[in-house]
Amino acid sequence: MSSPAGIIGLVALCAVLILSSITLGIVSSHSHASPPHRRAPPPPHHHTTAPPTSAPAPPSGGGGGRSTLVGFVTPRIPQASALTTVQGSCADRTCDDVSLRDLVCSAGSGFTLQLVGFQPAPNANAGAATYTYDVCSPPAGTCTLDARKTCLDNSQCVSGPNNWGTCTRQCAVDKFHALSHVDVVVPGPTALAQCVTNTTLVSVSCSSGSAVIGDGSCDTQSSNVVKCENPNLLPGQCVTVTVTIAGEGNSLGVGLALLVDKAGNECIGTCIGGPSCEPCDDEPPPAEDRCLTRTRGFWGTHPWITNNYTPVSVCGRALTCAGPATLSASPNSCTLTPCNSSVMEALGSNGPEYKACVQYAVLVAQLTAARLNLAATAAVYGSAHEHCTSWRSSSSAAVPQSIAQVIAQCEALGCACSSKAQSVALEQCVAQLDEFNNSPDALGPSGSTPAPFDRPSIDDSGAVSGADPTAFTQARRTRRVIGRAGC
Numbered sequence: 001m002s003s004p005a006g007i008i009g010l011v012a013l014c015a016v017l018i019l020s021s022i023t024l025g026i027v028s029s030h031s032h033a034s035p036p037h038r039r040a041p042p043p044p045h046h047h048t049t050a051p052p053t054s055a056p057a058p059p060s061g062g063g064g065g066r067s068t069l070v071g072f073v074t075p076r077i078p079q080a081s082a083l084t085t086v087q088g089s090c091a092d093r094t095c096d097d098v099s100l101r102d103l104v105c106s107a108g109s110g111f112t113l114q115l116v117g118f119q120p121a122p123n124a125n126a127g128a129a130t131y132t133y134d135v136c137s138p139p140a141g142t143c144t145l146d147a148r149k150t151c152l153d154n155s156q157c158v159s160g161p162n163n164w165g166t167c168t169r170q171c172a173v174d175k176f177h178a179l180s181h182v183d184v185v186v187p188g189p190t191a192l193a194q195c196v197t198n199t200t201l202v203s204v205s206c207s208s209g210s211a212v213i214g215d216g217s218c219d220t221q222s223s224n225v226v227k228c229e230n231p232n233l234l235p236g237q238c239v240t241v242t243v244t245i246a247g248e249g250n251s252l253g254v255g256l257a258l259l260v261d262k263a264g265n266e267c268i269g270t271c272i273g274g275p276s277c278e279p280c281d282d283e284p285p286p287a288e289d290r291c292l293t294r295t296r297g298f299w300g301t302h303p304w305i306t307n308n309y310t311p312v313s314v315c316g317r318a319l320t321c322a323g324p325a326t327l328s329a330s331p332n333s334c335t336l337t338p339c340n341s342s343v344m345e346a347l348g349s350n351g352p353e354y355k356a357c358v359q360y361a362v363l364v365a366q367l368t369a370a371r372l373n374l375a376a377t378a379a380v381y382g383s384a385h386e387h388c389t390s391w392r393s394s395s396s397a398a399v400p401q402s403i404a405q406v407i408a409q410c411e412a413l414g415c416a417c418s419s420k421a422q423s424v425a426l427e428q429c430v431a432q433l434d435e436f437n438n439s440p441d442a443l444g445p446s447g448s449t450p451a452p453f454d455r456p457s458i459d460d461s462g463a464v465s466g467a468d469p470t471a472f473t474q475a476r477r478t479r480r481v482i483g484r485a486g487c
Contacts, residue, residue: 030185047487051075073205077261082084087175088269090257098271098280100255101114101116101273101386102404103405107268109173109176110137110153110172110177110180111138113136113272114402114404114464115133115470116240116402117129118254119276127251128244129253131184131242132240133184135238135239136237136405139168140236140410142425143168144416153174153176154167154173169412170408179239180229181212181229182209182239182241183226184229194287201245202226202243202244204228206240207240208232209230212227215333226243241336253279254276255277255280256280257274258270288442290439290442291443292376293441294372294453295369296369296437299368300348301472303471306343306347306462307333308331308376309372309375312371313371314411315482317341317392318341319346320341320342320343322341327461327463327467329459336474343368345481347369347472348365348471348472348474349361349365349481353479353481356419358420358423360414361484363417364481370437371407376389381450388403394435406432409429410429410432415452423435463476
């Protein structure tokens, strides 16, 4: 299939996600459902450019966003003098030292970014590869030396001679700027020819703001850009960006990609996961999301299952089962010692044990259960890909959050909690974690609960023990809390 003159397909080795304060032109925009938060101001103008009728139509950009755009990326090479040089690249990085799917802070801008979903094309010659990113403005924090003062950046904790420390906001920067637009750039024009043809179509869907095809403001060595413009994120809100690349020979995977954010006059790059013909993932993700969830009470009363999935990290501490083997639990039992690394002590934490910040104690217990749920899911279904990615909170005051976002925000807000004012701010985090831990399992097409969760009453010796709440009950009465009160 040939493409019209002047149309250049998506050709590149890695993708670049740009957060910038410069507004770009619009090729077309189509309105859909209203966004989950305040509507963005309308773009300056609209005109529609339809893809050639001879090209195959790609699937919709997904996500149910307000705006979706489908078409070719038509490059227009900008003047070099109009671009800002990007600081940072993926040139010296490898698949082994980049967490492709983890939530990261965009260095210098104060936003969180994460590749939350990837769906490969059904086969090498048909279908589409889809990449889904969440870009979030973290909830406001408080000043470390005065929890009564809320802040969006470190500068708001300093006023003249007054210094109230630094801002506890997740990914806090010295000066925070609002997000103008999110760009996904596929640089070119030769490297992707092995898996994407010059007739490839692209679609972008935005959960808020306007979907646009245009070119970037940071010097990424490419002008192939799709973007979400004017998402207008308030603190605690996110924009979901879904990019779908369709066409013949589409065998894209998840490889190294450069995330670039522009704050003020600087473009700063960070390596994450994105479209690549040289993927880091050896296997495609499961056809459907998998997630095993159990409450803190379950983990606390089934130590022969809990000891299979430790250690887990909570507020920077590695929690495990380090006791000697028993008839019901081996090779280790879950005891309350040592206190500062006991997973059972953490699960049994309750508010009255730490009155300075009641919610901190509850947060530790719920975080521990959530971490055990994620560890168990990865152990049962494999750790090559992220799991539990489709879950979204419903108790958020702003927009639904993924479990990765909830955990990151809760640890940023709560791990240093030491006052009643900070405790109040943690109530929503605790509610979101409890909601996740009580959510139904996502078991995939088989619908079968995997071992050992299908028969939790069977202990490590094979005997029917039912449940053993001994250590969990003791932990709720020790008046000790991980990281505080004697631990």
